[in-house]
Amino acid sequence: MLKFLLQRIVQGIVVMLVVAFVAFCIFRFLGDPVNNMVGDSATEEEKEQIRQQLGLDEPVAMQYLKFVSNIAQGEFGTSYRTRTSVIEQMKERLPATLELSFISGMLSILLGIPMGIYSALHPKSWLSKQFLVGSLMGISIPTFLTGLLLIYLFSVVLGWFPSQGRGGLVELGWWTTSLLTVKGWSYIILPALTLCIYQMTLITRMVRAEMIEVMRTDYIKFAKARGLPDRIVQYRHGLKNSLVPVITIIGLQLGSVVAFSIITETVFNWPGLGQMFIQSIEFVDIPVMSAYLIFVGAFFVILNLLVDIAYAFIDPRLRVH
């Protein structure tokens, strides 16, 4: 068990080093970092000074090491566009993205799993067919279109919720939250719904497929033959055994919530990290681009690790080895 976890941690570190290498290459070899940092009026001496400050005259391997150690200390450099510290910018925007992802992740799990279980257990029922049609629509409608649809319906026609930005904020230290006021919730509900629909669809489909597979196995038939009540067969034998792959998928899906939040944040003008990333691509703001890449990489690695730990709790076979 411990060996298994250690192995996974080492793997995670390797992945992070690779991601950092990609980020480093983007930073170092795309355009001249010095020219991007100083104005056009800078003299050669000033440029030389910055070049030495960045350590650009050292060997590439040394530069990479320095890059990694800077990141480990939370130093991501300065944005080319706003001339402010990247880490400060990210700190300011982190709560917005994490709250949005968290709410929509919870929504998609709480709605998706029951829908998947129901349509697996009652494949012929009317409601299951609706779920199936709905899930097909869910994967066929792009996230940004869902967002526009919700804006038109709930903001333009009905006027119930605001469509742009984040409001009703409460400050808790450096963390700003919109979850403590009614106004805050009215701002977060539409983007969270938009973000959750695609994930919810995938979760429903996976749970359904997995559960149908499990319900076909011999031990389920045996449990039925033993005369166990349906509920016990379905939940204790069926659901429990279909959960293992479902957890992996959900874990990875939650990771892609962060990626899809790029789209949702753009549609709803939500001041999070995704919006920052899109702006950085638009203005070729390379330090912000590579910092975001590292953030997403770290997020995925940590998520994968948590999934592995959850595995060990659910699947006793892993605990023995």
Next chain:
Amino acid sequence: MNAIKIKVVAMIDSDLWYSFKRSPLIIISATLCMLLILSSIFAPWLAPYNPFDESTLSLWAANLPPLSTDEDGFFYLLGTDNQGRDILSTILYGMRTSLGVGLAAVVFAIVLGTSLGLLAAYSGGWLDNLLMRVADIQLSFPAILVALLVNGIVKAVLGNSQMEMVAIYVLILAIGLSEWVQFARAVRGAALVEKQKEYVQAARTMGVPTLMILLRHLLPNVSSPILVIATISIAVAIITEATLSFLGIGMPQTQPSLGTLIRVGGDYLMSGEWWITFFPGITLVLLVLSFNLLGDWLRDALNPQLK
């Protein structure tokens, strides 16, 4: 002549055709798919107006609702957009771009993924290991993020002004690179199984060159997973292209795809001009939906375990 006859009979007799005939939903979605593809191929002849001919555009005819006629007596079935372009015509041309980019990106992903997958399975050893680790790492990042990143990197290399001219190729590259992993994995898995079979070993003993074994013997036998993934990948590629264009980093306004049209319409949604967004949006959904349905059906029909 006889050979063709046998082929036709074999096709009508096949399980695939049988399951096709039995499902009305699949017949509808295949028809819809063909219709959309044909109407985008023949867009220049079908479109009532040429939306890129600037001499016919006038701002007086901008933002007209569906079924309206402007002062000069021109009729607009689906209304006009902010530049006075006929929406039906922009959709036909936009779908052409969307489908073209989607198909080209998937072809690129198939060629790249299949050759790397075959190579990995056939050579084994460190090359196989390296390729599959790269695939694993990339797979843990969502396709849209990879596509965004490739796009951003190319933009940094080329600069904004040149970007517009090559936007379509950059998109194909970015989307193709974000989707090759699935093909590589499926092909590798299937090829590893096929490799052990006697006909491959027989070919090897007979001294058939490796490249020939890969292309003539292995490739045809791993083609059904490729077909299934390709159909679903087209849907994903069309969505990815639309998303990138919607975010403003895909097709430029001078050469719009469905995503670009929706982006433009989004700005007018708040003032109630819904048709600029709605019609390109519904076209996009129908396009993606028909490919998804076909892909689902192909997967079930070609899966021997379900029979």
